[in-house]
Amino acid sequence: MTGTLNVNGFLKAKGTKLVNGAGEEVxxxxxxxGNWFLPEAYMWKVPHSLGKHHIMEKVFSELLGEEKANKFWETYFNTYTMESDIKKIKEEGFNSIRLPLNYRVFMNNDRVFDENHIKIIDRTxxxxxxxxxxxxLDLHGAPGGQTGTNIDDSLNNYPDLFADNENVELTVFFWKSLAERYKDRTIIGGYDLLNEPVPKEHKQYHDKLIDVYKKIIKAIREVDNNHLIILECSNWATDFRIFxxxxxxxxxxxxxxxxxxxxYRFVRDYLNIRETLNLPLWMGESGENTLDWYQGSFQMLEDYNISWCFWPWKKLAAKNNPCSIKVPExxxxxxxxxxxxxxxxxDEAESILNELLENIKFENCEYNQEVLNALFRRAPFRIQAEYYQLHGVGQSYYFRDKVATNVNFRREEGLNVKFICGKDDELPQFDSDPSNHMPENERLYISLQAGDWVKYEVNATEDQFIDLSAHIAAETMDAVIELWLNSEVNLTGSAVIENGWHIQTLTEKALLPAGIHELKLIVRxxxxKVDYFDIK
Known part of the structure; x- marks a missing residue:
């Protein structure tokens, strides 16, 4: 990662970098x-029969009556995210939020805005x-829908934004109105025009997508020349070829x-388009995985200087995001x-939903600190051995011999990597059930010989004393390693590694000062064979 985390004036694109109003790289x-102005079924832990926001509204109106259902939604919108959430987000080290919007929460199809709901954005x-x-600001649910799935609240399970020009005009009007209102608000980092538009099954709309982007940009620039324009790739924001x-x-x-x-191969194309078009990249959504995957994935993004935004802050009964909403009785x-x-x-429906309104408040959520620790590589956390830094050979790693194993993972570096369980698959399944760590049958280990070394990032918000252990095994009788902090402090001395897979304590009560550090593993x-390190 390069650049400051400081918020100071309008964000601007300057070549491949983002800069703030002071010209500092950001x-x-x-x-x-997510799940605030456009609730999603999976984050509510409800079946597909309640899969879209408008379906939830219909069912709740039938159950409670329209007046009480409307009151529920008003309370929900006004309570889901409060000042305590934003304060905690800042305290954890974030410097930005992405705010997904369902257009119809704020504007009806007669182009009349709901000032009470707009004021929730103002307050935020x-x-x-x-x-x-x-x-x-992120348009997550556009008029007609930009994906045709539950994530955009579309009525007809089809991306009607691109099939009906009236929906295009509504979208353009929505964005121009927001830009007119917020043109002088420097705290707005940018306008994210459409979330995850045009899945591949609707690829006939790729050209139409670019046309819609151009129309929205033209309208915004008529009233606002200050704010950053953010354009998402097609096909769930993965296909850059439209640009x-x-x-x-x-x-x-x-x-x-x-x-x-x-x-590297899974970000290579994005890095190439960044250089080709000379503009910044932003990874606007990632999450829904294990702590191990977070530690490695967000490290890789920072190593390649790609700004990022985790998904999501809150959802119901979850272990793999920061705030877990308790399930109402x-x-x-x-x-x-x-x-x-x-x-x-x-009466029973009202009781259940009223309990939800209490449970969604930050102070009533269960807080998963370990998720934040994995995202920021912050002690205490686990380091998967294969997720070393990626600043290049001689900077982040060195392997005396380049090895090509059957595992198709980080081959560019010549890493000797294999499955712990001994299977011969090409890749692990990274979509495993979200839990704290990858299951053992999907875990990889790295094999290092004398002269090899790798570096990991380790951070601390304050001075602390740590214990460091490893799931490790010697392949030879004379295996010795050292672990160095910032290439200055030998934390372990010359540690002799025992045979067979085991948890070995490498150091106890070592000082880890506040700040950003490198942990260097050297095989002497x-x-x-190394599976992971635990820092506690």
């Missing part, structure tokens, strides 16, 4: 406030200013990254009612 570390921006956090030119002098290309190997009954399996009474003698 690196964005952000988090998505005020909190962002107070704590120094850029806010990126062959810059569409604005102040724009960023955004991609999303889920469930894929943490390997009787919650499953809502889904069973929607499926037609039971008939839920109005023999051959060792």
């Amino acid at each position: 690196f964005l570390r952000g988090i998505n406030l 921006l005020d909190w962002c200013e107070k704590y120094g956090i850029y806010c990126i 062959t030119e810059k569409h604005d002098d102040n724009m960023v290309i955004q991609f999303h990254k889920y469930w894929c190997p943490i390997d 009787g919650w499953d009954k809502l889904g069973n009612h929607a499926k037609g399996d039971i008939q839920l009474s109005a 003698n023999g051959i060792v």
Whole structure:
């Protein structure tokens, strides 16, 4: 990572970098406030029969009556994210949020805005200013829908944004109105025009997507020349090939990254388009995985100087994001009612939903600190041995002999990497059930010989004393390693590694000062196999 985390004036694109109003290069570390203005079924832990926001609204109105259902949604929108959330986000080290919007929460199809709902955005921006956090506005649910799936609240399961010009005009009007309102708000980092547009099954709309982008940009620039324009790749924000030119002098290309190997090849194309078009990249969504994957994936993004935004801040009953909303008593009954399996009474439905309104408050959530520690490589956390830094040979790693194993992972570096369980697959399954760590049958280990070394990033928010152990094994009888902090302090001395897989304590109560550090593993003698390090 290069660049400051400081929030100071309008964000601008300057070549491949982002800079703030003072001309300082900025690196964005952000988090998505998903599930707020566009609830999604999987984050509510409800079945597909409640899979879209408008379906939830319909079912809740039928259960509670329109007046009480409207009151529920008003309370939900006003409570889901509060100042305490923004304050905590800042304290954890983030300098930006992405705010997903469903257009119809803020504007009806007669182009009339709901001022009460717009004021929730205003209030959020005020909190962002107070704590120094850029806010990126993201149109997650466009008129007609840009994906045709549950994530955009589309009515017809089709990307009707591109099939009906009236939807295009509504979208253009929506963005121009927001730009007119917020043109002087420096705390807004940029306008993310469409979330994950045009899945590959609707690739006939690729050209139409670019046309829509151009129309929105033209309308925004009629009232606002200050803010960054953010354009997402097609096909769930993964296919960069729609971009062959810059569409604005102040724009960023955004991609999303889920469930894929943490390997140069999986960001190479984005890095190439960054250099070809000479503009910045932003990874606007990634998450929904294990702590191990977070540690490696977000390290790789920072190594390649790609600003990032984690998904999401909050969802129901979750271990793999920061805030876990407690499940209200009787919650499953809502889904069973929607499926037609039971008939839920109005009083019981009201009780369940009222409990949800209490549980969504930050102070009532269960907080998963280990998720933040993995994202920021911050002690205490686990380091998977194969996720060393990627600044290049001689800077982040050195292997005396380049090895090509059957595992198709980090082959460019010549890493000797294999499955712990001994299987001969090409790659692990990175979409495994989200839990704390990768299951043993999907874990990799690295084999290093005398003279090899690798570096890892380790951070601390304050001075602390750490214990460091490893899941490790010697391949030869004389295996010796050393672990160095910033190439200055030998934490372990010459540690003799025992045979067979085992947890070996390498150092106890070693001082880790506040700050950003490098942990360097050097093999002095023999051959060792390393699965992971635990820093506690």
